[in-house]
Amino acid sequence: MATFFLIMIYLSFISLGLPDSLLGAAWPVMQAEYGAAFGMAGVINIVIASGTIVSSLMSGALLKRLGTGQITLISCLMTAAALLGFSFAPSIIWLLALALPLGLGAGSVDAALNHYVATHYQAHHMSWLHCFWGVGATLGPIIMSGFMHDHDLWRNGYFTISLIQFALVVLLAFTLPLWKRMENIQSHAVKESQAQPSRGRSEKMLQTKGVKLTLLTFLFYCGAEASVGLWGSSFLVNVKELPAALAAVWVAMYYGGITVGRFITGFVTFKVSNRILIRSGLLVSFAGASLLMLPLPTYYSLIGLLLLGLGFAPIYPCMLHDTPERFGKEQSQKLMGYQMAVAYTGATFLPPLLGWLAAQTTVSILPFFIAFYIVFMLYGSERVNRIMKQRIAQSETI
Template identity: 60%
Template sequence: MTTILLVIIYLAFISLGLPDSLLGAAWPVMQSDLGASLETAGFLFMTIAGGTIISSLFSGKLLKRFGTGRVTFVSVLMTAGALLGFHFAPSVVWLVICAIPLGLGAGAVDAGLNDYVAINYKAHHMSWLHCFWGVGATLGPIIMAQFMMGENSWRSGYFVISGIQFALVIILLFTLPLWNRVTKNRNIIVKEEATELNGVTNDEEEKVHKPLQIKGVKLALASFLFYCGVEATMGLWGSSFLVNVKGLSAATAAGWVSLYYAGITVGRFITGFITFKLSNRTLIRSGQIIALIGAIILFLPLPSIFSLVGFIIVGFGLAPIFPCMLHETPTRFGKKHSQTIMGYQMAVAYTGTTFMPPLIGFIASHSTIGIFPMCLLIFVAVMLLSSEKLNSLLNKKVLAK
C-alpha cells in the first residue's frame, strides 16, 4: 500500500515537471501564431509564478482542512484543465486566464507532496522525488518538439500533456483512500522520530502559534531564496555568459547548460543512495561547498573549458540541497507547523526563481553579463552562511534541552 502510493507520488512529480519547461520550448512558434510580442512570454511566466507563490502560501491551511490527497487531486485537475485551455486558447488574453489556475495548481501540489514525503518517507525518497521532477521537465520539451517538427502545432503538444495530466487525475481519484491509510499507519513512527529529532521542543511548539515566530524559520527561508536564485540564474543566463564572455557558439553554450541540468538530475539520483549513509545536514553542507567551488571556477579568469567544469560542478553541488532542506523541515521545526512552513518555503523558493534572475538581467543590461559569475558566487555564499547559522541555532536548542 505504501509502495503503491509512493509510485503515485513519483508520477505526480513527473507531471509537475512536464508543464514547467513547455512555455519556453513552444514560445517561438506560439509567438508568431498568436501575433504576440517577445516579452509576452515573460508576462505569462510571471502570472504562472504568481499563482504558484499564492497557492504555496495558503497550502498549509488547505492541507490541514482537506488533506494531501484531496488537495493534490484538485490541483492536478486544475493544471490539466489549464493546459487544455492553452490548447484551445484563441488569443494571448486566454493564455493569461489559463496561466492563473496552472500556477495555483502547481504550487499546492508542490508544497503538499513535499510535506507529505518529508513526514511519511525517508530522505532518499525526497531526492528521488525531485529527480523525477527533472525527468518531467526534460520530457516536456521533447514531447512538444515532436509535434512542432511535424505537421501538428504547439497546440497538439499542450493537448497531449493535458491528456497525461487527466490520466493522473483519474488515478488520484481512485486512490484517495490510500493517503489517509498510509498516514495513520505511520503516525506512531513519525511521533517517535519527532520526539528524538525535532529541532523545536514540544513545549515551544505549543507556545508558538505563528510558524514565522519559530527561531530559525527566516534563516531557512533565506536559504531557499538564494538556492533558487542560483539554480534559476544558472539556467537563464548561463548561455548568455558563455556566448558573450567566453566566446562560445550558441549551440555549444546550450549543450553546456544542458549538462548543468544533467548534473542536478543525476546528482539527485545518486544522492538518494548516499542518504542511507549521510544525514541531510551533511549533504546540504557538502552540496553548498561543492557549488561554491564551481562558482569560484566560473568566477576566475580561466580558459573556456573550465566553464564547462564549473557548470557541471555547480549542478552536482545543487543536487542534494533542495530535497534535503525540504526533508529536514519537520525535523527542524516540528511536525505541527511543517505543512505551513513547507508552503512558506515553496513560496519563497518560487520568489527566488521568479525575481532574482530578471534582477540580474536588468543589472547586466546596464553593465555586462560578465557580472553573472560574481552574482552566482554571492548567492551561493549567502545560502551557505544562512544554512550554517541555522545549524548553529538548532545545535544550541538541542544542547539546551
Template identity: 60%
Template sequence: MATWFLLIIYLAFISLGIPDSLLGAAWPVMHPEIGASFESAGLLAMIVSAGTIVSSLFSGSVIEKYGTGKVTLFSCILTAGALLGFSFSPSLLWLMLLAIPLGLGGGAVDAGLNNYVATHYKAHHMSWLHCFWGVGATMGPMIMSYFIANHNSWRQGYFQVAMIQFSLVILLLVTLPLWKRVASLNQSKVSEAQSESSLMDIPQSKASWKATPLHIRGVKPTLVAFLFYCGVEATVGLWGASYLVGSKNVSAETAASWISLYYGGITVGRLITGFITLKLNNRVLILLGQLTALAGGLTLLLPLPDVFTLIGFILIGLGLAPIYPGLLHETPERFGKENSAKLMGYQMAVAYTGTTLLPPLFGLIASYSSISLFPAAALLFILFMLFSSEKVNRTLKQKA
C-alpha cells in the same frame, strides 16, 4: 498499499516538474513568434510563481478540508488545462492569463506532499521524491527540443506535455480511493505513536507552541536560504537557454538540450543522494551540494571553451540536487514536528517568492545591459544561499 501510495506521490511530482522547465527552453523561439519582448519571460514566471505562493499559503487548510488526493488531482487538472491553453495561445496576454491556473495548480500539492514525506518518511525518500520532480523537469526541455528541431514548433511541445499531464490526471482519478485508505492507516499509526510518547512530548510541544514559528532561532536564515535556492534554480532554468543562444551563439535546439542536461544533473544527483543519505546526514550533503554548485558557477564565469559551459550547467544541477530536499527534510528535526506543517507552508511561500522575483529581476537587468551577466548573477545567488545556510548551522550549534 503503502508502496503504491509512495509511487503515486512520486508520479505527482513528475507532473509538478514537467511545466517548470518548459518556458525557458521554448522562449528563444517563442517570444519572436508571439511578438513579446525578451524580458517578458520573467513576467510570465512571476505570475506562475505568484499563483504558487498563494496556493501554498492556503495549502494546509485546503488539504485538511478536501484531502491530499483530491487536491493533487485538481492541481494536475489545472496544470494540464493551462499547458494545453499555452499551445494555442496567440499572444502574451493569453499566456499571462493561463499562467495563473498553472501557478495555482502547483503550490498546494507541493507543500502538502513535502510535509507528509518529511514527517513520515526517511531522508532518502525526500531525495527520491524531488528526483522525480527532476525527471519531469528534464523531460520538459527534451520534449521541447525535439519539437523545435524536428517540427519547428514550440506549440507542439506544449501540446504533448499537456497530453502527458492529462494521462497523469487519469491515473490519479483511478487511484483516488487509495489515498483515503492509506491516510486512515497512517493516521492510526501516528495516533498510537503519540499516545506511547505523550509523557515525554507534551512539555516540549507546549513550549514550542507558545512561540510563533517565525520567532524560532534559525528559521529566518533558513527562509533566506530557500529564497536564494529557488532563485538560482529558476534563474538558470529560465535564462540558461537564452544565455547560450545570445552570448555563446549556440542554436536554440542545442541550448534546450543543454538545459535538459542541467535538469538531468538535478535528477541524477537526487537519485544518488537518496543512497548517500544512508551514510551521510543532510547537513553534510547540503554543504557539499552548495560547494559543487559554486564550482559550476565559477566554471560558467571563467572564459573557458564552450564545452566547459555545458560542464558548468551540469555541475550546478548536481550541486543543487541535495539542497532543497535536504532543507525540507530537516524542518521537523530542526524546529519540531509540531511546527513542521506551518513552517513547510512558509518555506514553500518564500521559495516561490525567490522563483517569482529573482529571475524577472535578472531578466530586467539583462534587457538593459547584456545576457552575458548571467553567470555572475547565478554565482551571486549561490553565494547568498551558502552564507544563509551556514548561518542556520551556526545558530543551531549555539542552541545545542
C-alpha cells in the same frame, strides 16, 4: 499498499516537474513568434509563481477540507488544462491568463506531499521524491527540443506535455480511494505525535531562532534554480551562440544533473548527514557558476551547467527533510507551507529581476548572479547550523 502509495507520490512529482522548465526552453522561439520583449518570460514566470505562492499559503486549509488525494487530482487537472491552453494561445495576453491556473495547480500539492514525506519517511525518500521532480523537469525541455529541432513547433511540445498530464489525471482519479485510505492512517499518526511534547511548542514560529534565515535560504535557492532554468537557454543562444534547439538540450542536461544528483543523494543519505550534503552541494554549484563566468570554450558551459545541477541536487530536499528535526514536528506542517511560499517567492521575483537587468545590460550577467545567490545560501546554511548546535548544547546543560 504503502509502497504503491509512495509510487503515486513520485509520479505526482513528475507532474510538478514537467511544466517547470518548458517556458525557458521554448522562450527563444516563442519570443520571436510573438514579437515579445526579452523580459516578458519573466513576467509570465511571475504570474505562474504568484499562483503557486497563494496556493502554498492556503495549503493547510485546503488539505483539511479536501484531503491530499483530491488536492493532487485537482492540481494535476489544472496544470494539464493550462498547458493545453498554452499550446493554442494566440497572444501573450492568453499566456499570462493561463499562467495563473498553471501556478495555482502546483502550490498546495507541493507543500502537502513534502510535509507527508518529511514526517513519515526517511531522508533518502525525500531526495528520490525530488529526483522524480527532476525527471519531469528534464523530460520537459527534451520533448520541447525534439519539436523545435527542425520546425520550431513549440506548440506541439506544450500539447504533448499536456497529454502526459491528463494521463496522470486519469490514474489519480482511479486511485483516489487509496489516497483517502492512506490519509486516514496519516491522520491517526499525526494525532499520536501531537500527544507527545515537541521542541519549540511554546515558541511562535517566525520568532524561533534560525527560521527567518532558513526562509531566506529557500528564497535564494529557488531563485537560483529557476533563474538558470529560465534564462540558461537564452544565455547559451546569445552569449555562447548555440542554436535554440541545442541550447534547450543543454538546459535539459542541467535538470538532468539535478535528477541524477538527487537519485545518488538518496543512497548517500544512509551514510552522510543532510547538513554535509547541503554544504557540499553549495560548493559544487559554485564551481559550476564559476565555469560559466570564465571566458572558456563553449563545452565548458555544459560542464558548468552539469555541475550546477549536481550541486543544486541535495540542497532543497535535504533542507526540507531537516525541517521537523530543526524546528519540531508540531511546527513543521505550517512551516513547510511557509517554506514553499517563500521558495516560490524567490522563483517569482529573482528570475524576472535578472531578466530585466539582462535586458538593460547583457544576459552574460547570469552566472555572476547565480554565484552571489550561492554565497548567500552558504552563509545562511552555516549560520543556521551554528544556531542548531547552540540550541542542542543549551538543552543538554539544562
